[in-house]
Amino acid sequence: MSQIRLTKKFSFETGHALYGHDGKCRNLHGHSYKLSVTVIGTPIDDSTNPKYGMVIDFSDLKKIVKEEIVDVFDHATVFNGNSPHDELANELIKRGHHVLLVDYQPTSEMMVIDFANKIQKHLPNHIKLHSLKLYETATSYAEWFASDNPS
Numbered sequence: 001m002s003q004i005r006l007t008k009k010f011s012f013e014t015g016h017a018l019y020g021h022d023g024k025c026r027n028l029h030g031h032s033y034k035l036s037v038t039v040i041g042t043p044i045d046d047s048t049n050p051k052y053g054m055v056i057d058f059s060d061l062k063k064i065v066k067e068e069i070v071d072v073f074d075h076a077t078v079f080n081g082n083s084p085h086d087e088l089a090n091e092l093i094k095r096g097h098h099v100l101l102v103d104y105q106p107t108s109e110m111m112v113i114d115f116a117n118k119i120q121k122h123l124p125n126h127i128k129l130h131s132l133k134l135y136e137t138a139t140s141y142a143e144w145f146a147s148d149n150p151s
């Protein structure tokens with residue numbers, strides 16, 4: 001049976017600041033992130049299986065990505081918890097804001113690595129994460145490919 005790549009697209013609005021950056025991105029600002037998630041596998045060959053002909057039901061892929069990424073990052077502000085921004089973040093959390101303290105600099109590169117790890121943990125064994133593409137702006141994106149990152 002052929003290997004097929006399947007892609008679903010997501011979007012979410014997230015704020016961030018790059019502590020120590022030597023340009024405008026050190027300031028608190030936000031993006032309308034666009035994330036494309038591509039998995040690879042063979043379509044189910046059992047006509048009695050309700051998922052017959054599918055690599056993965058798009059709605060099952062959506063559930064994983066929504067729970068792990070979209071619902072967590074949407075309308076949140078992401079700060080590098082390993083930087084002095086942790087003080088500001090903790091003050092915002094105390095005041096009831098949706099803040100994420102991550103253990104990395106929240107660039108598109110580092111976010112796409114985090115997302116790959118989160119998605120991989122929830123995929124069934126027979127389906128592999130092929131790649132992720134994360135648009136931070138209309139003209140800037142980071143990509144993660146499984147083939148570039150053998151485990």
Ligand SMILES: Nc1nc2c(c(=O)[nH]1)N=C([C@H](O)[C@H](O)COP(=O)(O)OP(=O)(O)OP(=O)(O)O)CN2
Nearest residue numbers: 018023024025031106107108109136137138139140
């Ligand atoms: N390698 C990276 N460089 C930058 C990142 C990043 O995540 N990885 N992030 C930023 C800023 O957060 C922000 O995304 C600005 O990006 P930029 O493409 O410079 O945005 P512009 O609005 O200037 O885009 P134009 O389309 O060129 O106007 C900075 N760098």
Ligand SMILES: [Zn+2]
Nearest residue numbers: 016025029031
């Ligand atoms: Zn930015």
